[in-house]
Amino acid sequence: MSIAAVSPTVTAxxxxxxxxxxxxxxxxxxxxxxxxxxxxLTGGITALVAGTYAEVMADPAAAGGLQAxxxxxxxxxxxxxxxxxxxxxxxxxxRVGTFLAVMLAAWSVLATTRITRGEEDSGRWDLxxxxxxxxxxxxxxxxxxxxxxxxxxxSAVTAVLLAFGTATSxxxxxxxxxxLLGVFFVAVAxxxxxxxxxxxxxxxxxxxxxxxxxxxRMVGDGxxxxxxxxxxxxxGLLGLSGPYVQDRVVPLVLLLVAAAVxxxxxxxxxxxxxxxxxxxASRPARRPRLAxxxxxxxxxxxRVLRPLAGWTIGIGGYYLLIGLTAVSVTGxxxxxxxxxxxxxxxxxxxxxxxxxxxxxxxxxxxxxxxxFVAVRMGAFVAAETDRRLMMSAAGPISRVxxxxxxxxxxxxxxxxxxxxxGSATWAGVAVTGGxxxxxxxxxxxWNVLPIVGLSLGAAVFVTGWAxxxxxxxxxxxxxxxxxxxxxxxSIAAPGWVRDLSPFAHLAPVPLVDADGTASTVxxxxxxxxxxxxxxxxxxRDLRS
Amino acid sequence: xxxxxxxxxxxTKRYGRLTALDDLTLDVPAGEVFGFLGPNxxxxxxxxxxLLGLARPTAGQAWIFGTEAADVVRAxxxxxxxxxxxxxxxxxxxxxxxxxxxxxxxxxxLAYRDELVERFALDPSKPARTYxxxxxxxxxLIAAFATRAPLLVLDEPTSGLDPLMEREFRAAVxxxxxxxxxxxxxxxxxxxxxxxxxRVGILRTGRLVEVATIDRLRGLHRSxxxxxxxxxxxGLSAVPGVETVEATGESRLRFTLTGSPxxxxxxxxxxxxxxxxxxxxxxxxxxxxxxxxxxxx
Numbered sequence: 001m002s003i004a005a006v007s008p009t010v011t012a013x014x015x016x017x018x019x020x021x022x023x024x025x026x027x028x029x030x031x032x033x034x035x036x037x038x039x040x041l042t043g044g045i046t047a048l049v050a051g052t053y054a055e056v057m058a059d060p061a062a063a064g065g066l067q068a069x070x071x072x073x074x075x076x077x078x079x080x081x082x083x084x085x086x087x088x089x090x091x092x093x094x095r096v097g098t099f100l101a102v103m104l105a106a107w108s109v110l111a112t113t114r115i116t117r118g119e120e121d122s123g124r125w126d127l128x129x130x131x132x133x134x135x136x137x138x139x140x141x142x143x144x145x146x147x148x149x150x151x152x153x154x155s156a157v158t159a160v161l162l163a164f165g166t167a168t169s170x171x172x173x174x175x176x177x178x179x180l181l182g183v184f185f186v187a188v189a190x191x192x193x194x195x196x197x198x199x200x201x202x203x204x205x206x207x208x209x210x211x212x213x214x215x216x217r218m219v220g221d222g223x224x225x226x227x228x229x230x231x232x233x234x235x236g237l238l239g240l241s242g243p244y245v246q247d248r249v250v251p252l253v254l255l256l257v258a259a260a261v262x263x264x265x266x267x268x269x270x271x272x273x274x275x276x277x278x279x280x281a282s283r284p285a286r287r288p289r290l291a292x293x294x295x296x297x298x299x300x301x302x303r304v305l306r307p308l309a310g311w312t313i314g315i316g317g318y319y320l321l322i323g324l325t326a327v328s329v330t331g332x333x334x335x336x337x338x339x340x341x342x343x344x345x346x347x348x349x350x351x352x353x354x355x356x357x358x359x360x361x362x363x364x365x366x367x368x369x370x371x372f373v374a375v376r377m378g379a380f381v382a383a384e385t386d387r388r389l390m391m392s393a394a395g396p397i398s399r400v401x402x403x404x405x406x407x408x409x410x411x412x413x414x415x416x417x418x419x420x421x422g423s424a425t426w427a428g429v430a431v432t433g434g435x436x437x438x439x440x441x442x443x444x445x446w447n448v449l450p451i452v453g454l455s456l457g458a459a460v461f462v463t464g465w466a467x468x469x470x471x472x473x474x475x476x477x478x479x480x481x482x483x484x485x486x487x488x489x490s491i492a493a494p495g496w497v498r499d500l501s502p503f504a505h506l507a508p509v510p511l512v513d514a515d516g517t518a519s520t521v522x523x524x525x526x527x528x529x530x531x532x533x534x535x536x537x538x539x540r541d542l543r544s
Numbered sequence: 545x546x547x548x549x550x551x552x553x554x555x556t557k558r559y560g561r562l563t564a565l566d567d568l569t570l571d572v573p574a575g576e577v578f579g580f581l582g583p584n585x586x587x588x589x590x591x592x593x594x595l596l597g598l599a600r601p602t603a604g605q606a607w608i609f610g611t612e613a614a615d616v617v618r619a620x621x622x623x624x625x626x627x628x629x630x631x632x633x634x635x636x637x638x639x640x641x642x643x644x645x646x647x648x649x650x651x652x653x654l655a656y657r658d659e660l661v662e663r664f665a666l667d668p669s670k671p672a673r674t675y676x677x678x679x680x681x682x683x684x685l686i687a688a689f690a691t692r693a694p695l696l697v698l699d700e701p702t703s704g705l706d707p708l709m710e711r712e713f714r715a716a717v718x719x720x721x722x723x724x725x726x727x728x729x730x731x732x733x734x735x736x737x738x739x740x741x742x743r744v745g746i747l748r749t750g751r752l753v754e755v756a757t758i759d760r761l762r763g764l765h766r767s768x769x770x771x772x773x774x775x776x777x778x779g780l781s782a783v784p785g786v787e788t789v790e791a792t793g794e795s796r797l798r799f800t801l802t803g804s805p806x807x808x809x810x811x812x813x814x815x816x817x818x819x820x821x822x823x824x825x826x827x828x829x830x831x832x833x834x835x836x837x838x839x840x841x
Contacts, residue, residue, distance in 0.1 A: 121634075121673070198634070198673070285669040288639035294647045387631035391641075391684065394596055394625035394697075395649045398617050541599035 019132050020141060026128075027145035030115045035149035038107050042100050042178070043156030048487060049095050050164040053088035081221050083245040089166030090244040093174050100157075101238060102214065104150050104182040109206040112146050112189035118199040120276060122386070129275055139270050143190050143263065150182020170244030173252065177238045180255045184234050185210065187262035194269035197278035204310060211314060218321065234258070296397055300409035304376060308413045311372050312420045315365070319421040322361050323428020326354045326436070354436045358425055358444055359508035365421055366448040366503070369414050370455035370478025376410040377459035378471045385467075387544045399538045407460055407530065414452055418445040440510035447509035450522035451478055451502045457529030464536025467543060477502055546610030549574045549695045549726035550595065554604035557590050564590040566750040567604070572728060572743075574609070574694070577721055579741035579758075580730040581831060587750040588730045589628055592699050595728075596625060608695060621650045623695040624688035628703070628730075630680040638668035638675070638683050645687040657690035663712050677704035689716045695726045702733055714740055734827040744827075746834055753834065758827065765830045766800040768823045771812060773797070778815035783807050 080098045084090025116139060119125050129135055158175025162168065189206040196202040217236040220229035230236030231254075240251040273279055292302035330353055380403070383389045392402060422438075422445030429436040459474030466473075481501040488498035498504050505518035548571050555568040565587040572578045582588050593599040595606050597616040606613040609622050632641055642661075646652035661668055664682045672680065681704045688696055702710050710733075717727055717740045731737050737744060738758060746754040756764065766787070771778065773795055780789050780799060784807045789799040801808055801822075812820070825833070 282671070282674070284674065285667070286637060286671070287669065288637055288643065290640065290643050293636075293640055293644045296648055299644060299648075383633075387627065387629065388633050390598070390627050390631065391625070391645060391687070392648060393598055393616075394620060394623075394627075395645070396617050396620040397648060539600065541593070544593075544598070 020137060023128070023133050023138055024141045024145060027115060027142040028148075030119075031111050031146055031149060034107065034111060035146075035152070038104065038149055039153045039156050042104065042153040043160050045096050045100060045483075046092060046157050047160045047164070048491070050088050050092045050161060050166070051491075053091045056091070080217070081239055083239075083242050084170075087166060087170070087244050088164055089161055089170045089174070092161065092166075093170075093243045097174065097178075097238070097243075098235065100153075101178060101181050101235060102210065104153055104178060105185040105210050105234075106207070108146060108150055108182045108185040109189040109203060109210065111149070112143070112186050113193050113199050113203045113206065115146065116142050116190060117193035117196070117202045121197075121199050123276075125275065135275060136267055136270050139190065139267060143186055143266075147183045147186045150186065151179045153182060154179025167244055169247045173241050173247045173249070174243035177241045177243065177252055177255070180252055180259060181234050181238055184255055184259040184262065187259045187266060190266035191262050191269065193278075194266050194273060195279045197276070197280065197282045200306075202278075207310075207314070211317065215317075215321075295405075296392060296402060297405040297408065299392075300405040301412070303379075304409045304413045307372075307376065307379075308416060311368070312417055315368050315417060316420045316424040319361075319365070320424040320428045322358070323425040323430075323434075323436075324432055326357050326425075326429050327432040327434040329357055330354050330434075353511070354429060354434050355440060355444075355511045356508070358429075358436070358441065359511040362422070362425075362444040362448060363503060363506055363508070364482065365418060365445060366451040366455075366478045366506075367482055369418050369448065369452045371475055372417060373410055373414050373452060373456045374459050374471055374474025376413070377406070377456070377463055377474055380406045381463055381467045381470045381543075385543045389542070390544060393542055400534055403460070403463065403534065403537050407456065411453075411456060414456070415449065418448060418452070421445050443514065444510040447507065447514045447519070450519040450526070451481070451506065453523055453526035454478070454481075454502055454529075457526035457533070460533035461529040461536070462533070464533035464538075464540065546607070547574055548572060548607070549576070549609060550578075550728060551607045552591075552595070552604065553606075555591070555594055555601050555606055556603040557587075557594055557599065558602045563750050565594065568747075568752050569604075570745060570752060570755065572726060574726050575721070575724050576743060577717060577727040577729065577741050579737035579744035580728060580747065581732075581734070581737060581744055582730075582747035585749075586747040588747055589699060590750075591747070592625075592697055592728075592730060595697065596620075596623075622693060623697055624650065624691040624693040625697045626681070626684045626688045626699060626701045628699040630677075630684040632672035632675065632680055632683060634673035635671060637671050638666055638679075641672060641683055642668060642687055642690075646690070649687070650691050650693050652687075652690045653692050654690075656692065657686060660686040660689055660716065663716075664709060678706065678709065681705060682709065685713065685716070689720065692720075692723060692725065694724075695728065696720060697728045699730045700732060701729070702731070702736060710736065734831055738827040746831070748834065761827070761830055762824045764803075765825050765833055766802050767805075767825060769799055769801050769808070770819075770821045770823075771797045771799075771817055772819040774816040774818055776815060778812050778817070780808070780811055783811045786811075 080094060082090075082094045085094060119128075125138070128138060133141075154175040154177075156175075157178050158171045161171035161174065185206065188209050189202065192205040192209075193199075193202040196205065213233040213235050216229045216233035217239060220227050220233070220236055221239070230240050231251075234255055237251040237255045241248050269279055292298040380389075384393075389402070393399075419442065422441040425445075426436060426438045426441035429441075454477035455474055458477050459470055462470045462473040481503050485498060485501040485503045487493070488501065502522055505515065505522070507513065507515040507518070550570070550572040552568050552570045555565060555570075556563070557565040568587075568591060580588055580591070590599065594601050595608070595613055597613045597619065600614070608619040611619045611622070613619055636644070642657060646654065646657070664686055666679060666682045666686060668683075672683070675683070681701060685698075685701055688698070702713050705713060714736065717729070720727055721740075727740075729737065729741060741758065743755065743757050744761065745752055754761065754764075770792070777791075777795075777797060780786050780797070785801050785803045785805070786808050787800045787802065789797060792798045799808075805822075
């Protein structure tokens with residue numbers, strides 16, 4: 001496709017133009033904001049935890065309790081194997097290594113499918129690929145742009161750990177492992193984006209790989225005979241590398257090879273398919289399914305059902321696992337009252353009863369639930385931005401009803417989501433013969449609904465006044481609030497800073513009764529935010 | 545019900561320092577097919593967004609059959625809309641989208657809808673993600689025409705259609721007119737506007753520069769006159785309205801005529817004219833007159 005034969009002057013101009021670099025710049029533009037946040041979070045959280053190590057370990061009793069607790073199979077299953085808790089580096093790896101790895105993996109998957117399959121699906125790549133850069137090159141340059149983020153995050157981890165004076169080899173192994181894990185999931189998402197013709201199943205398949213990988217590691221950690229499962233899971237390989245203890249390189253090399261093979265597979269698949277198609281063909285025609293297409297409210301419910309099913313499987317699976325391990329954790333501590341006391345000093349309060357264990361873990365349910373709410377309102381804004389909403393907005397439907405249908409469907413869906421998490425926990429405890437009623441489980445999970453309501457309120461408010469920010473602001477009360485609490489407690493910030501976090505006002509239900517006042521205040525604030533958001537949405541121009 | 549399907553009074557929209565639409569005042573009587581012309585970026589789509597209440601005017605007001613445009617629940621019961629760039633829910637099939645529109649729209653003539661699906665040759669069993677631009681446009685057109693709403697607002701509705709489908713489109717507009725429906729048609733396809741519209745409005749850089757019937761527009765603009773004569777050439781210099789006089793052969797003259805033809809006819813009467821042809825300008829020529837040089841007005 002050269003115009004060189006036609007015009008020599010064009011050739012001269014072409015020689016100096018760099019279409020490949022322009023594609024890279026395009027890809028970087030699409031990931032730079034999220035990428036910077038991810039790198040800052042990874043480095044920041046690592047720094048916070050590494051900084052608190054001295055404080056925790058200053059109390060020998062707390063340190064001993066922590067060490068003993070970490071030996072419990074169930075705790076190993078949830079937090080990962082505690083290796084090298086006697087150093088600041090090892091402690092940091094254990095406390096937040098898995099959390100950061102999962103966050104990085106999730107971001108890598110979402111960003112990769114968004115800027116590759118998502119852009120292609122929307123038709124924006126048609127123009128790009130009509131240019132001189134072929135699909136494979138476009139893909140390589142996009143993958144490089146996304147992969148730069150986990151590499152930067154891993155480098156940040158290493159730099160922070162070195163800055164806190166931890167062992168060089170350990171910080172290098174941990175940083176490299178974190179980076180490689182992210183890169184591996186960039187490759188996985190790239191592959192699923194070639195297999196499936198649309199973004200949603202591509203993302204779903206890659207997220208499933210994260211889930212299965214985590215599960216394999218958890219089972220490998222909890223069941224000694226199945227320890228070999230570690231070798232099959234990227235998270236397991238990360239554990240096998242043993243930063244600050246064994247400092248093994250072989251698992252990381254394996255992870256690198258896996259990432260490279262997957263990436264090569266993705267590029268090979270890209271060469272074997274048509275643009276806008278996947279290796280799996282989408283069904284060309286089907287009979288109409290008219291259920292829930294009778295009103296905007298019904299349609300809002302219809303659109304939330306599939307995402308709800310996906311989130312319910314993921315979150316329900318995690319809470320089922322918590323239920324299954326709760327008896328073991330509490331039994332272990334009940335047999336060692338002194339240890340339970342020391343565990344409490346180390347920040348694991350009330351781990352001696354199922355109600356205590358679940359209350360702690362139900363609180364963090366607010367984060368994925370708030371994320372779900374933010375993502376759903378983000379999808380509503382996206383439908384407005386790319387004009388899918390236009391035909392409904394041109395119908396005899398008020399703006400309030402249009403967004404109200406979405407708010408109601410989202411609120412209903414998130415209630416189902418947390419109820420499913422509570423039911424799964426109860427089922428897990430019941431199967432293992434624990435003493436835990438369904439009512440306790442449900443009051444526990446429903447207790448986080450006011451915080452989730454704050455997220456919904458924030459998302460609706462931003463949809464009305466600054467729709468670009470719906471994803472970030474929607475997650476602020478839950479994920480931001482939780483981080484604020486953790487940070488405030490870690491750096492002993494003034495009480496009012498800590499009190500800004502809604503989690504500071506969350507009663508540990510079912511261990512104690514719900515705090516009616518706090519719940520009412522949160523729901524009140526949420527209602528005010530929703531009303532203000534509705535007012536803004538009614539007044540503003542639709543984006544299109 | 546108001547005798548005007550659509551009214552705008554001093555309608556203005558500014559985005560920061562940019563004035564997208566400046567003081568638009570326009571009445572479209574019920575039953576009229578109104579063409580809305582203008583180059584890209586003239587403010588046509590902005591006008592439609594204001595009329596539909598999708599955007600809020602900076603100043604001025606608009607009414608749909610006497611109902612304020614901002615009161616979308618009432619105003620949109622009387623209209624159907626086809627956007628310029630139709631975006632559909634990718635996971636829904638054409639049939640599902642038409643069902644959703646029928647259930648949530650201003651009411652749908654289902655028999656007519658089925659007829660339109662046939663006429664526009666749409667395969668409604670496919671998911672919208674597989675539709676081409678033209679097919680997405682067909683879905684929106686079928687949904688809109690099938691409502692039989694008193695006002696149809698069509699924003700460049702045929703840009704993706706092939707000539708056969710465009711013929712169907714013109715037929716559907718004709719049927720809508722026969723039903724007494726009002727059509728507000730924004731378009732670049734001047735032949736189409738010429739074929740179906742009673743009146744046109746011309747927008748330039750956010751200002752309405754002309755509203756007239758197509759016949760009147762022609763009268764206002766340059767006709768091309770060719771004269772064959774015997775003997776001395778008619779003296780056309782300094783005749784009001786006559787421009788660019790050129791000899792196109794022996795005893796043949798061609799000139800353009802703007803405004804009243806009386807002075808030119810008087811000048812011609814003095815000569816021995818054997819043949820006279822007047823060619824009216826096409827809408828395209830009128831349009832280019834407005835925008836081509838930028839010298840007009």
